[in-house]
Amino acid sequence: MVDLPIDISVDLCGLKMKNPTMLASGLVGISGAACVFAAQHGAGAIVPKSIGPREREGHKNPILVEFQGGFLNAVGLPNAGVDQSLIELEFAMKHCADKGVPVILSLFGGTKEEFGEVVNKLSTLNPAMLEVNLSCPNTASDFGRAFALDAQHAADVIRIVNQNTMAKVSAKLAPNVPDIKEIARAVVEAGADAITATNTMPGMVIDVATGKPVLQNKEGGISGYAMKPIAVRCIYDLYKTVKVPIIGSGGVTTGNDAIEMIMAGATAVQIGTGIYYRGIEVFKKVTEEMIAFMKKEGYASLHEIRGLAHRE
Amino acid sequence: MEKPIIATIEKSVDEAEEIRTIFIQHTIQAKPGQFVMVWVPRLNEKPFAISYLEKDVLGITVAAVGECSRCLYEMKPGEKIGIRGPYGEPYHLQENQEKGCTMIMVGGGYGSASLTLLAEEALAKGMHVKFILGAREKKRLVYVERIKKLIGEENLLITTDDGSAGRKGFVTDALRTLIEQGEKIGKVYTCGPDKMMKAVAELCTAHNIQGEISMERWMKCGFGLCGHCCVDPLGFRVCVEGPVVSFETALQVKELGTYHRMQSSRKEKL
Numbered sequence: 001m002v003d004l005p006i007d008i009s010v011d012l013c014g015l016k017m018k019n020p021t022m023l024a025s026g027l028v029g030i031s032g033a034a035c036v037f038a039a040q041h042g043a044g045a046i047v048p049k050s051i052g053p054r055e056r057e058g059h060k061n062p063i064l065v066e067f068q069g070g071f072l073n074a075v076g077l078p079n080a081g082v083d084q085s086l087i088e089l090e091f092a093m094k095h096c097a098d099k100g101v102p103v104i105l106s107l108f109g110g111t112k113e114e115f116g117e118v119v120n121k122l123s124t125l126n127p128a129m130l131e132v133n134l135s136c137p138n139t140a141s142d143f144g145r146a147f148a149l150d151a152q153h154a155a156d157v158i159r160i161v162n163q164n165t166m167a168k169v170s171a172k173l174a175p176n177v178p179d180i181k182e183i184a185r186a187v188v189e190a191g192a193d194a195i196t197a198t199n200t201m202p203g204m205v206i207d208v209a210t211g212k213p214v215l216q217n218k219e220g221g222i223s224g225y226a227m228k229p230i231a232v233r234c235i236y237d238l239y240k241t242v243k244v245p246i247i248g249s250g251g252v253t254t255g256n257d258a259i260e261m262i263m264a265g266a267t268a269v270q271i272g273t274g275i276y277y278r279g280i281e282v283f284k285k286v287t288e289e290m291i292a293f294m295k296k297e298g299y300a301s302l303h304e305i306r307g308l309a310h311r312e
Numbered sequence: 313m314e315k316p317i318i319a320t321i322e323k324s325v326d327e328a329e330e331i332r333t334i335f336i337q338h339t340i341q342a343k344p345g346q347f348v349m350v351w352v353p354r355l356n357e358k359p360f361a362i363s364y365l366e367k368d369v370l371g372i373t374v375a376a377v378g379e380c381s382r383c384l385y386e387m388k389p390g391e392k393i394g395i396r397g398p399y400g401e402p403y404h405l406q407e408n409q410e411k412g413c414t415m416i417m418v419g420g421g422y423g424s425a426s427l428t429l430l431a432e433e434a435l436a437k438g439m440h441v442k443f444i445l446g447a448r449e450k451k452r453l454v455y456v457e458r459i460k461k462l463i464g465e466e467n468l469l470i471t472t473d474d475g476s477a478g479r480k481g482f483v484t485d486a487l488r489t490l491i492e493q494g495e496k497i498g499k500v501y502t503c504g505p506d507k508m509m510k511a512v513a514e515l516c517t518a519h520n521i522q523g524e525i526s527m528e529r530w531m532k533c534g535f536g537l538c539g540h541c542c543v544d545p546l547g548f549r550v551c552v553e554g555p556v557v558s559f560e561t562a563l564q565v566k567e568l569g570t571y572h573r574m575q576s577s578r579k580e581k582l
Contacts, residue, residue, distance in 0.1 A: 028539035028549075030577050037547025049539070049577075057575040061349075061357035064533040066314035075538060080578040209318035210392065212353045276314075276537050280552075 006294050007301040008287060010044065010268050012245055013168040013193045015102045015128055017044035017268060019287040020258060020302065024249050024272035025050055025106040025131060025172070026075060028280075032091025039101040042284030046096055047270065048089060050106040050133045051122065053114045055081040059138070060216040065205050070224030070251070071273050072205050074138040074217035077108060082121045090125055104170070107161075108133040110143045115157050119164040127167045131247075132157060134187075135174035135199035137221045148174040148199070151186035162191040170194035170247060173234075175201050175227075180234050181241040188242045196247040196270070197234045201227060224273040227251040232264045239265025239307055253277045255289020263308040314535055316351040316394025322369060323389050327454040328447075330376045331422055332385050333363055338370045338395050343402035344430035345526055345556040348372065349534045351394030356380035359531045359551075361503070362398065363425035370395070373425045373454065399534045400555045403430050403524055405437065406499045413498035416490065416523075417443045418483050418512050420504020421452055426526055427503050428455050431462055439498070442467045442490070446483035446504070450476035484511045491519050499523050500559075506582055510569035513559040525562045526555045530573055540577065543567055 010017040022045040023029055023038040029048035039046055058078030065072050079085060093103045105127045109115035115132065122130065134157060135148035147153045148171075158171055171187040173180060175198040184195055200221025205214045213219070231250025238246050248266030252258050253274040261269050274282045299305055319338040326332050340348070342362050350372060351357040358380050364371025376385040387393070403426070405415070415434050417427040424445055431441045441463050447453045449472055459468050469486045470478025479486060483504070491497070500523030502512040509525040516523050529541040529550040536552035543550060544567045562568055571579045 027537050028542070030539040031542055031544065031547070031573070033544045033547035034539045034542035034549075035547070037542060037549075040547075055576045055578055060355075060575075061532055062316070062351060064314070064535075064537060065316075068313075071314070071537075073537075075532070078540075078576045080576055084578060205315070207316065207318065207353070207394070210353045210394075214316065214351075216354070216356065273537065276535060280536070280549075 024270035035092035074220035342398035348397035423504035
């Protein structure tokens with residue numbers, strides 16, 4: 001048997017990734033240096049924490065708690081505000097680019113107008129791609145219902161973002177909707193170039209010794225192992241529904257998890273909680289495991305795997 | 313499982329003005345330099361260095377500086393809090409040290425908590441220890457009797473900024489004197505305010521003396537996921553790759569002694 005070279009690179013809306021793993025938004029990428037730290041450990045692309053129009057402290061601790069099968073988090077979108085964050089993002093973009101790692105800037109707003117305001121400012125950095133966080137589940141008390149829960153509102157935000165940037169735009173959707181396909185169709189029609197599926201799933205953990213919810217925000221978003229089948233189902237449905245690339249997110253911890261998402265139809269996969277399970281080296285480990293799987297099964301590139309689960 | 317374990321406060325002991333150690337009924341396998349996350353239900357959760365470690369009792373030293381620490385400071389025996397951990401990279405005692413070498417602890421204020429525990433471990437391993445203990449003024453000195461009992465009065469060097477106890481000046485003045493007197497130093501360990509630790513690391517590096525510092529940064533999760541304690545420009549997580557790092561690493565952290573990040577991640581000058 002000839003040992004064929006395995007091509008694990010990804011072209012995501014023109015962004016060249018050395019491997020399909022990405023640092024998911026919301027974890028680790030708090031600063032420019034933190035983003036470079038993840039890139040040094042093998043991430044194929046980086047999504048820093050979401051940036052909003054103004055400084056936000058986020059929720060008080062505890063912001064993360066584990067349960068059997070995953071984690072629950074309510075970090076609450078802490079950020080220094082877009083004006084203060086530009087210098088950090090510029091640092092991340094410059095030093096990640098040196099390593100051949102693209103940076104996808106994540107943003108949020110409380111109103112449609114705020115999304116426009118943030119995009120305008122981020123555009124001064126000439127980002128290649130933006131990820132629009134339509135779906136943070138932990139800020140309802142400040143912002144009301146997440147945009148991603150309503151097709152019309154989600155599409156309106158994407159339209160405003162598109163009007164204010166030359167960058168490619170990925171819409172990060174919520175899993176807790178009656179029909180994610182409907183939301184996806186609406187955002188693609190509004191100009192989304194990709195879909196990130198998905199954000200975390202609302203949940204709660206109560207400490208029985210004290211009778212109190214553990215997270216200071218009481219409820220939070222479920223991530224980790226428990227999210228994977230939920231995300232895989234969403235990706236599978238979206239692959240049949242929209243033509244744009246899908247970035248899978250939810251519970252990817254091993255090479256097989258990443259392969260599973262790609263078989264469902266994902267172009268690339270994000271990793272967040274997996275950093276806890278396998279260390280910051282998780283990106284490198286997942287990539288190596290994917291290569292080992294492909295070698296063993298005789299696949300030469302990800303094209304052969306992508307959407308495989310849809311073939312009869 | 314990364315979830316607070318509810319534990320009962322056994323007693324609290326005054327250490328200095330507005331500084332108390334609370335002793336908690338809790339069994340933990342930890343090494344000097346590691347920290348725990350302490351949860352006050354429905355209020356907040358903060359990292360604390362372990363200052364006392366016995367078979368089934370854990371001590372943390374609390375200065376009443378913020379909302380959460382004041383609440384802990386005022387807690388009475390029998391009250392319940394949550395504990396997670398231990399977390400982080402501990403101190404590394406130099407093994408196979410040359411005969412006659414001294415391990416030097418340089419503590420500033422209640423930063424001495426983890427160093428006191430380290431001194432205990434070093435003594436148990438038969439090492440010789442000297443402790444330089446500094447504070448702004450006499451009433452802010454902690455653990456004086458404890459350290460005297462541990463290593464003998466002659467091995468404890470006290471400095472205060474205003475001269476109200478021990479030598480007037482900084483811990484670095486006392487350390488410089490030791491170096492100049494030709495003390496055979498194995499390794500130096502320091503914990504305290506950023507600027508003090510930076511000065512200690514610089515002084516030692518200039519004299520080719522190795523050592524470690526224990527860094528403090530705003531922490532949220534404590535186990536490397538939230539990224540809030542990543543430092544510039546290396547990007548490593550103080551809660552996982554630290555809090556204890558070598559002088560060599562510490563001096564590459566340009567924010568040490570210069571700025572830190574607040575709850576939002578905004579930088580603030582020290």
